[in-house]
Amino acid sequence: MPQTMHPREGAPAPARTGGRRASIRVEPLTCTIGAELFGVNLGEASRDDDLFTQIKELLLRYKVLFLRDQDISRAEHVAFAARFGPLEDHPVAGSDPAHPGLVRIYKDLDSKPEHYENALHCDATWRAAPPMGAVLRCVETPEVGGDTIWVNMAEAYRRLPEHIKAQVAGLRARHSIEATFGAAMAAEQRHELKARFPDPEHPVVRTHPETGEEILFVNAFTTHFVNYHTPENVRFGQDYAPGAGNLLNYLISQAAVPEYQVRWRWEKNSVAIWDNRSTQHYAVQDYWPAVRKMERAGIVGDATF
Numbered sequence: 001m002p003q004t005m006h007p008r009e010g011a012p013a014p015a016r017t018g019g020r021r022a023s024i025r026v027e028p029l030t031c032t033i034g035a036e037l038f039g040v041n042l043g044e045a046s047r048d049d050d051l052f053t054q055i056k057e058l059l060l061r062y063k064v065l066f067l068r069d070q071d072i073s074r075a076e077h078v079a080f081a082a083r084f085g086p087l088e089d090h091p092v093a094g095s096d097p098a099h100p101g102l103v104r105i106y107k108d109l110d111s112k113p114e115h116y117e118n119a120l121h122c123d124a125t126w127r128a129a130p131p132m133g134a135v136l137r138c139v140e141t142p143e144v145g146g147d148t149i150w151v152n153m154a155e156a157y158r159r160l161p162e163h164i165k166a167q168v169a170g171l172r173a174r175h176s177i178e179a180t181f182g183a184a185m186a187a188e189q190r191h192e193l194k195a196r197f198p199d200p201e202h203p204v205v206r207t208h209p210e211t212g213e214e215i216l217f218v219n220a221f222t223t224h225f226v227n228y229h230t231p232e233n234v235r236f237g238q239d240y241a242p243g244a245g246n247l248l249n250y251l252i253s254q255a256a257v258p259e260y261q262v263r264w265r266w267e268k269n270s271v272a273i274w275d276n277r278s279t280q281h282y283a284v285q286d287y288w289p290a291v292r293k294m295e296r297a298g299i300v301g302d303a304t305f
């Protein structure tokens with residue numbers, strides 16, 4: 001959809017819904033990722049085909065969208081997210097009993113600090129079909145701290161040195177829930193978790209199924225390459241260990257480059273919508289022991305092949 005630039009803000013002008021002018025306004029937050037939407041209610045978007053279509057198009061363009069003042073119900077939250085596709089539960093966190101697919105990420109005084117969110121990661125790549133994306137709403141946030149960072153992993157791949165692109169072409173890697181969420185569990189529980197979610201392998205460079213972008217697809221859940229140990233790559237043992245591990249760590253570290261990132265300051269009823277196929281994120285845990293409560297609807301994705 002063609003969009004002219006807003007004359008004052010430098011952002012796209014309000015889009016049109018059918019024959020009427022919608023109140024939506026789009027303001028990019030960085031040059032590479034993220035935009036804030038104004039004049040949009042996600043409860044309405046859960047019922048309005050044209051408005052939802054506009055939001056989805058913007059999501060593919062900016063990779064993560066932000067909205068404030070979304071005083072919507074849980075039912076509206078899951079209804080909007082479900083427009084992207086079926087919602088999924090989380091095997092460790094569970095979901096709200098009255099709203100399947102809505103995961104409550106509550107960090108309060110009864111919670112123990114944990115360190116899965118505050119790592120650069122792409123949600124649930126330990127699934128054979130990782131999530132397409134998610135819709136996250138802030139229920140309660142500290143006065144300061146608790147920001148979340150998102151990263152454009154298509155940009156991270158695009159700006160890799162050409163010799164690294166050639167080296168990783170065709171590589172595949174394992175991703176593990178056992179080595180992350182399962183690590184703190186008793187052995188029997190950890191083994192049962194792995195039996196339910198055997199470590200899948202994904203391409204190191206994934207092609208986005210809708211935009212066709214090439215994406216660097218390794219993150220904190222990635223454990224090792226599965227097809228690196230070939231005569232072309234390995235002359236001596238050190239070429240594989242630590243050589244392959246060093247290469248994987250280098251690739252994972254690309255998500256930490258600030259030029260690929262956007263950082264969002266939460267307020268109550270703020271919402272983030274992100275494309276999990278082309279981004280990573282990091283929830284900054286700099287607020288303990290203050291309370292932070294979030295609710296997330298994760299959307300089922302497709303196989304990476």
